[in-house]
Structure formats: structure tokens, C-alpha cells
Amino acid sequence: MGDSPRDWSTPLPAAVTAWPPPRGVKVAPACWVGGDASQYQAFFKAVLREGGEDALARIWNDAPRRLGARWTRWFRPGMPMHATGSLEEGGGGRRQHGFLVLARAALLALGHPLVV
Known part of the structure; x- marks a missing residue:
């Protein structure tokens, strides 16, 4: 459980490395809302x-995304996600922004302290 991203680096495909790098450096784990780890694992395994x-x-990410915001954000330390431009109304009046993330890296991050 104490692995850092440097200990298990996931090579990214060219489609992902071509994304513009997000601002700053993410150090906190990603945080899922609703569901549990087994549901997320099943989802990413099906995508793969x-x-x-x-x-x-x-x-989907409910963090505010303003007009003119960068198209990429950090999903987990060292792993960007790319905005799709999709927007839906979510629970509690918060808007949900669609993003793409590398499924293989997301699945690996679930087994480490990089997603809570």
C-alpha cells in the first residue's frame, strides 16, 4: 500500500502523452464519490x-471547470485526464464534466493509495 507512482510507473500511450500537461503537480490521491472499489475495478476492466x-x-468530475480552463487535469499523480467538453447536471446541483483517463492506469491506481 505504500507504493509511490515512481515505484510502478505506467508507460502512457502516445495519445495520452500528446495531451498538454496539466498545471502544477498533483500530490493528493484522486477521490471517487459513490460506489466502491470493486465497482470501479469492474468498470475499468470492462473498458480494457x-x-x-x-x-x-x-x-465524470464535478470540480468546477471554467470557460477557458485547460483541457487536461491530473487524475492521479503523474496521470493526466482530458476534458471531453461534455457537461451534465449532477446531484446536488453540481455540474458533471466528462473526462477521458487511461483505463489501465486508473485500474492500477485503485490498488495503490492514489485513489480513495
Whole structure:
């Protein structure tokens, strides 16, 4: 459980490394809202089965995203996610922004202290 991203670096496909780097450096773990680890693992495993090792998974983030904001954010330390431009109304009046994240890296992050 004490592994750092440097201990298990996940090579990123060219489609992901071409994304502009997010601002700053993420040091806090990603935080899921609702569901549990087994549900998230099942979701990312299904994305990998359907799309292969470099498959991108669509996830939702309710953090504010202003007009003109960068298209990438940090998903977990060392792993960017890319805004799709999709927007939906979420629970509690918070808007949900669609992002793409590398499914393989997201699945690995669930087994480390990088997603809570």
C-alpha cells in the first residue's frame, strides 16, 4: 500500500502523452464519490476488455471547470485526464464534466493509495 507512482510507473500511450500537461503537480490521491472499489475495478476492466490495453475510459468530475480552463487535469499523480467538453447536471446541483483517463492506469491506481 505504500507504493509511490515512481515505484510502478505506467508507460502512457502516445495519445495520452500528446495531451498538454496539466498545471502544477498533483500530490493528493484522486477521490471517487459513490460506489466502491470493486465497482470501479469492474468498470475499468470492462473498458480494457472492449478497447484493449490503451483504452480510454470516460469518467465524470464535478470540480468546477471554467470557460477557458485547460483541457487536461491530473487524475492521479503523474496521470493526466482530458476534458471531453461534455457537461451534465449532477446531484446536488453540481455540474458533471466528462473526462477521458487511461483505463489501465486508473485500474492500477485503485490498488495503490492514489485513489480513495
